[in-house]
Structure formats: structure tokens, C-alpha cells
Amino acid sequence: MIPFRLIARLDIKGPNLIKGICLEGLRVVGNPGEFALEYYRHGVDEILYMDAVAALYGRNSLGELLRSTARNIFVPITVGGGIRSADDVRAMLRCGADKVAVNTAAIANPALITKIAETFGSQCMVLSIEAKRRASGEGWEAYVENGREHTGLDVVDWARKSVDLGAGEILLTSVDRDGTYKGFDVDLVEAVCRAVPVPVIASGGMGSPEHLVEVVRNSGTSAVAMASALHYRRCTLEDARSSLAEAGVGIVPHNEWPDTAGSDG
Incomplete structure (x- = not known):
């Protein structure tokens, strides 16, 4: 069983x-490096950096942040936003990333998924999906440009296709729930988890430890990405771990990570 x-x-x-x-x-x-280091010290399992304006400038600009983070933090780091080619992936890996999350470029050129998986391994290729529930209430559509642009793609169908093409993991963000503290879109997460054999990261909506337990128990997800709940201290990593343990969920053992602040490696 994967923790x-x-x-x-x-x-x-x-x-x-x-x-x-x-x-x-x-x-x-605030300062992203300082927040990442704090989460590392409190036992976070992974860090996910997303360049929110990469699409605007046509490139990812997180190289220096990645280099700084990789010197001080020793958990897997995923980076997303503006990844458009194998060369972009290579550059991010050289800066310290372990995985890349790709959305817009994968939709525009699905063969890129296969290219990244074959070149760097499927574990490196994370498909990022920005999902919105359809107006009819039936199913979800995949979006790009921070949830602003339609693609016409059904989320579940696109998730299946991406895995067939080589994606090793899916970052599933509910645009409708993002930052609302209303809880995850459990139906969305469950639908994608049922459709694909790879790990699914649920993102968007967490406001309390109860929301975490709810999505774990009812969807089959193997990870959650926490943002506002952590940043604004509505739920600490300790709260999350305690709630999962009480619910009987197998979690990655929490080690006391070394204090590496100021270290060059």
C-alpha cells in the first residue's frame, strides 16, 4: 500500500x-522559500511550486527559487506552469525539481506527455488538470489559463488518455473549490481515481482536517495538495497527520527533518 x-x-x-x-x-x-522551509521543518511529504503567470510570459521563471529550495529542502519537488518542451523539463530538473506538472502544453500537444515520460520517466510526468463542473451539473470540463479558457475536453476522458500516453500522476484541481474552504469536490476526485491506475493528487477547497478525511475516505485519492489552509493556518501539518492517523489512513512516517537553513547543500 502506498502511504x-x-x-x-x-x-x-x-x-x-x-x-x-x-x-x-x-x-x-509572503516569501515562497520561507513558507516552503517552514512546511519542510513540519514534515511535509512534497512541495509543489506552480508558476501562476507562466502562461502570460510563455515560460517558467522558477529556476532560482528551485535552486534555493533544493539546497535546503530534501523532499520531492514538483514544478508546474509554462512547461512546453523536453528542454523545459530538463532545465527544471537541473534546477532541482523531481517532477513537472504540465497542463496547457499537454492539451495543445498530447504527444508531449509521451515525450516527457519516455525521456525522463513516467514518474516525472504529472498531468495537471484544472477542472470545472459543467453548467448542466453533469461531469467536468478541463480548462487552461488558470481556469479561464475552455478546452471542451471531458476531465475523466482526458485523464484516461493522458495515462495511456504516459502520465505517471495526475494533479487534479477543482477550480470551483479552489480557495473557498468548502471542502474538496469529492465526486470529481472519485471519478478520476476510478478511471486511472496512477496516483491522483486532490487540490482545491480544503478548509479543515475534516475535509481531508472526507476526501480520503470517499474518493481513493493518494495525496492532497494543501494551499490556503496551510498558508493561513486553518490547518497545520500536525493537525492533518493527527486526523489521518485517527481515521486509520496510512501516512508517510514523520521524521524530524534536519535544519538546513543557510546550508549550501
Whole structure:
């Protein structure tokens, strides 16, 4: 059985950690490196950096942040936003990333999924899906550009296809729930988990430890990405671990990570 993972999601704009609601109305939270180090010290299992404005500039600008993070933090790091080619992936890995999350470019060119998986391994290729429930209430559509642009793709069908093409993991963000503290879209997460044999990271909506337990018990997800709940201390990593343990969920053992602040490696 694969242990459940708690992932800190940090959305970045320029030098700042930012957060919005439904991927809009972005507000500055603080210094992303400092927040990442704090989460590492409290036993987070992975770090997820998402460049929120990469699509605007056509490139990912998190290289220096990645290099700094990799010198001080020793858990897997995933980076997303503006990844458009195998060369982009290579550059991110050289800066210290372990995995890349790809959304827009994968939809525009699905063969990129296979290219990344074959070149760097399927474990490196994380498909990022921004999902919105259809107006009819039946199913979900995949979006790009921070949930602003339609693709016409059904989320579940796209998830299946991406795995067939080589995606080794799916980052599933509910745009409708993002930053609302209303809880995960459990139906969405369950539908994708049932459709694919790879790990699914649930993202968007967590406001309390109870929401975490609910999505774990009812969807089959193997990880959650926590953002606002962590940044604004509505739920600490200790709270999350305690709730999961009480619910009988197998989690990655919490070690006391070394204090590496100021270290060069």
C-alpha cells in the first residue's frame, strides 16, 4: 500500500507566494522559500511550486527559487506552469525539481506527455488538470489559463488518455473549490481515481482536517495538495497527520527533518 502524502502547494507570481479564490483575485501571502522551509521543518511529504503567470510570459521563471529550495529542502519537488518542451523539463530538473506538472502544453500537444515520460520517466510526468463542473451539473470540463479558457475536453476522458500516453500522476484541481474552504469536490476526485491506475493528487477547497478525511475516505485519492489552509493556518501539518492517523489512513512516517537553513547543500 502506498502511504498517503501531504503536499504543500505554493502558487508563485514573480518573487511572491500568492493565493486566490477559484484561481482568481490573487493576493500576496509572503516569501515562497520561507513558507516552503517552514512546511519542510513540519514534515511535509512534497512541495509543489506552480508558476501562476507562466502562461502570460510563455515560460517558467522558477529556476532560482528551485535552486534555493533544493539546497535546503530534501523532499520531492514538483514544478508546474509554462512547461512546453523536453528542454523545459530538463532545465527544471537541473534546477532541482523531481517532477513537472504540465497542463496547457499537454492539451495543445498530447504527444508531449509521451515525450516527457519516455525521456525522463513516467514518474516525472504529472498531468495537471484544472477542472470545472459543467453548467448542466453533469461531469467536468478541463480548462487552461488558470481556469479561464475552455478546452471542451471531458476531465475523466482526458485523464484516461493522458495515462495511456504516459502520465505517471495526475494533479487534479477543482477550480470551483479552489480557495473557498468548502471542502474538496469529492465526486470529481472519485471519478478520476476510478478511471486511472496512477496516483491522483486532490487540490482545491480544503478548509479543515475534516475535509481531508472526507476526501480520503470517499474518493481513493493518494495525496492532497494543501494551499490556503496551510498558508493561513486553518490547518497545520500536525493537525492533518493527527486526523489521518485517527481515521486509520496510512501516512508517510514523520521524521524530524534536519535544519538546513543557510546550508549550501
